[in-house]
Amino acid sequence: MNQKTSQTAKTALRGDLLDFSAAPAWGAEDDAAVRFRPNHWLLIDEQGRIAGIQAEEPGPEYQRIDHAGKLILPGFIDTHVHCPQLDVIASYGSELLDWLNRYTFPAERRYADPAVAHEGAERFVDALLAHGTTSAVVFPTVHKGSAEALFESARSRGMRMIAGKVLMDRHAPDGLRDDVAQAERDCVDLIQRFHGRDRLAYAVTVRFAPTSTPEQLAMAGALCKADPTLYMQTHVAENRAEVDWVAQLFPDARSYLDVYAREGLLHPRAVLAHGIWLDEADRRVLARTGAQIAHCPSSNLFLGSGLFDWTAAREAGFAVSSASDVGGGTSLSMQRTLADGYKVQALGGRRLSAWAALHSATRGAAKALGLGEEIGSFETGRLADVCVWDWAHGPVAEQRDTVARELHERVFAWLLLSDERNLAQAFVAGRSRFRRG
Ligand code: GUN
Ligand code: ZN
Numbered sequence: 348m349n350q351k352t353s354q355t356a357k358t359a360l361r362g363d364l365l366d367f368s369a370a371p372a373w374g375a376e377d378d379a380a381v382r383f384r385p386n387h388w389l390l391i392d393e394q395g396r397i398a399g400i401q402a403e404e405p406g407p408e409y410q411r412i413d414h415a416g417k418l419i420l421p422g423f424i425d426t427h428v429h430c431p432q433l434d435v436i437a438s439y440g441s442e443l444l445d446w447l448n449r450y451t452f453p454a455e456r457r458y459a460d461p462a463v464a465h466e467g468a469e470r471f472v473d474a475l476l477a478h479g480t481t482s483a484v485v486f487p488t489v490h491k492g493s494a495e496a497l498f499e500s501a502r503s504r505g506m507r508m509i510a511g512k513v514l515m516d517r518h519a520p521d522g523l524r525d526d527v528a529q530a531e532r533d534c535v536d537l538i539q540r541f542h543g544r545d546r547l548a549y550a551v552t553v554r555f556a557p558t559s560t561p562e563q564l565a566m567a568g569a570l571c572k573a574d575p576t577l578y579m580q581t582h583v584a585e586n587r588a589e590v591d592w593v594a595q596l597f598p599d600a601r602s603y604l605d606v607y608a609r610e611g612l613l614h615p616r617a618v619l620a621h622g623i624w625l626d627e628a629d630r631r632v633l634a635r636t637g638a639q640i641a642h643c644p645s646s647n648l649f650l651g652s653g654l655f656d657w658t659a660a661r662e663a664g665f666a667v668s669s670a671s672d673v674g675g676g677t678s679l680s681m682q683r684t685l686a687d688g689y690k691v692q693a694l695g696g697r698r699l700s701a702w703a704a705l706h707s708a709t710r711g712a713a714k715a716l717g718l719g720e721e722i723g724s725f726e727t728g729r730l731a732d733v734c735v736w737d738w739a740h741g742p743v744a745e746q747r748d749t750v751a752r753e754l755h756e757r758v759f760a761w762l763l764l765s766d767e768r769n770l771a772q773a774f775v776a777g778r779s780r781f782r783r784g
Contacts, residue, residue, distance in 0.1 A: 357398070358391040358777055359409040362419035362735060364400060365758070366725045367710045371702035373661060376755040378702050382725070383754055386415060391731040395505075395777030399727055414735045417771055418761065420705070421723050422481025422732035423681040424712035425671050427580070427620040427641035429486040430471040430497055430510075431455045432674030443586035443650050443675075448520075451674065456522045458488040461496070468496035472504060476781045478679040478767040481732035481774075482507035482713075482722055484580055484618050484641070484670075486552060489513045489523050491533040498541045505776045507722055507732070509578050509618075511550040512537060514567055515558035527563050534570055542577065546721075546730075546776075550578035550618070555585075556593045556606045568610035571617075578616040578716075581607065584629070585621035586652045604629040613638040616717060620672060621646075622660075623653040630663035639666035639715045642707070644687035646675030654691050657699070666715035669707040680766040681708045689763070701759040731777040736761075737769040 364387050369380040388405055390398040405411065434457075435450040458464045464487070475483055487493035487510060494512040501508035512533050516525050525533070534551065542549035551567045553559050559567070571579055584590055584603045593603045600606045604625060607613055615637030622633075622640040633640065642655050660667045670676075671684045678684065685704040692699040713723025722732050738757075739748040744764040751757035761769075773781035 356393055357409045359405045359411050360389045360391070360414055360419060360733065360735065360774075361386065361411070362389075362414040362417045363738075364389055364419050364725060365705075366421055367702070367706050368724075370711060371700065371706055373703055374698055374700055375702070376700060381702055381754070389419060389725060389731070389733065391774075391777040395731050397725055397727055397729050397731050400725060412772075414771065416738070418736040418738050420479075420734055420736065421709045421725060422734050422773065422775070423479050423708045424668070424716070424723065425475065425480045425483040425679070425681060425708070426618055426668040426712050426716070427643055427670035428483055428673050428676075428679070431458050431467055431488050431493065433467070433471055433474065434674070436674040437677055438674070441650075443589055443652060444592070446650060446675070452520050452523055455488040456520065458490050458493040459522055461492045464488070464490060464493040464496040468493070468500040471497070472500040472506065474679055476504065476773050476775070477770065478681070479734040479736065479770045479773055480679065480681060481734065482718075483509070484550065484578070484716070485510040486513055486554070486580065489515050489519075489525050491537065494537055498547050502545050502547060504780055505546065505778060507546040507718065507730075509548045509550050509580070509716070511552035511578075511580070513552050513554050514563055515554045516563045517560050518558050527560070527566050530563065531566050531570070538570075538574070538577065548578055550580040551612075553579070553581040553607070553612065555582040555589070556603065557589070557596055561597075564606065564610045564612070568612050571614060572611050575614065575616070578618065579612050579614065580618045581612070581620070583607065583619040583622055584624040585647075586650065587624060590624050602626065602629050604632060608632055608636070618716070620670065621652065621655070623647060623655050627663075630659060630665065633665035634663045637665075639668065641670040641672075642667050642688065643670045643672035643676055643684075644691040645677050645684050646672035647691065648687055649677050650675050654694055656695065657692060658695070658697055666711070667707060668712035668715050669704070678766070682762050682765045682769075684708070686763045701755055701762050704762060705758070731774055733774045734770060735772040736765065737771060740765065740769045
């Protein structure tokens with residue numbers, strides 16, 4: 348859906364409003380940070396910002412959209428997802444390195460064609476919105492045109508998007524490699540044209556240590572040092588064979604994470620996917636540098652990569668958000684992602700509350716990205732990236748919803764049983780960008 352919907356003067360949405368005023372305590376079912384305002388009106392001003400919340404019906408100066416009986420949440424933030432990999436989602440039978448070679452790299456090569464990149468970006472961004480994800484940190488491909496296409500698709504929908512041309516100058520097939528000098532020129536040009544424009548931001552995008560030479564990693568680090576407002580995104584310590592390979596390629600590094608640390612790639616705007624096979628020293632480095640982990644439970648289960656230790660992350664004190672990692676992950680739905688996150692923690696004998704889970708894909712992710720003043724909650728002044736969800740879809744979920752006795756029970760069942768079919772409407776900066784039917 349690409350058209351600009353007409354913005355009336357002011358909009359008010361009625362429904363059951365749920366957001367967070369702070370980080371909920373881990374595992375607590377009853378938490379003061381949870382703000383549940385059933386049957387309230389969310390007021391949105393002419394600039395698409397949240398103007399307030401009230402129980403009384405607003406006056407005729409508001410266009411009223413009545414979603415009474417539905418759940419209204421801040422739009423989800425997916426902190427790690429690959430645009431071109433919609434074409435390989437749910438590919439059978441392999442672990443990370445084989446999966447990249449068999450499925451992912453061939454699919455990404457097709458994005459050399461600007462028409463493929465454009466159509467793929469349009470399809471991807473609309474798919475995000477149709478899953479209730481209004482902001483994302485995204486990998487396109489190595490091709491400059493794929494980053495341009497992605498930024499343009501997000502811009503035309505008014506979305507908050509963080510992305511950057513993928514850097515990879517070795518250990519990748521023909522048609523998927525760049526070189527240091529050209530890659531640097533492309534990054535500089537993309538940064539000038541897109542970083543800080545509208546709701547776009549540039550991320551220096553190192554695919555992962557094995558596909559960049561030390562020279563390219565140094566170039567990426569220099570870009571980050573030259574402009575601390577840039578983001579950085581990459582993968583780290585996802586799979587054991589990958590970790591062994593990095594140790595062979597970088598024998599001087601103390602660890603996989605250290606390959607990035609010593610090039611200056613770890614900072615408060617660095618988003619590293621996975622982080623399953625980190626050690627205590629790595630966790631201290633993440634905490635000290637302010638870098639964050641995008642936890643990708645669906646992908647980690649699907650590719651058999653391992654179980655992320657969220658408790659160790661909390662104890663070390665670095666930020667963790669939740670991410671789909673499609674196409675390693677098997678759904679763009681953040682409910683499905685969070686449901687898998689619950690199961691991963693359960694396998695480690697821990698319990699992820701609905702509050703901790705939802706916070707990691709809304710306010711928590713926004714804060715970790717330094718965007719807490721813009722997205723992630725219903726505070727006055729935030730942009731109105733807002734999604735309206737059915738509490739239940741189908742007879743099993745409806746019955747479960749009917750018998751739920753208290754709020755955590757109800758929201759937890761919603762989280763585990765719902766997906767994109769529950770989405771009724773999605774707003775980006777106050778404009779309707781998805782409406783079911
Ligand atoms: N490591 C390097 N590239 C990728 C990718 O595309 N997906 C995942 N899950 N891990 C990676
Ligand atoms: Zn990934």
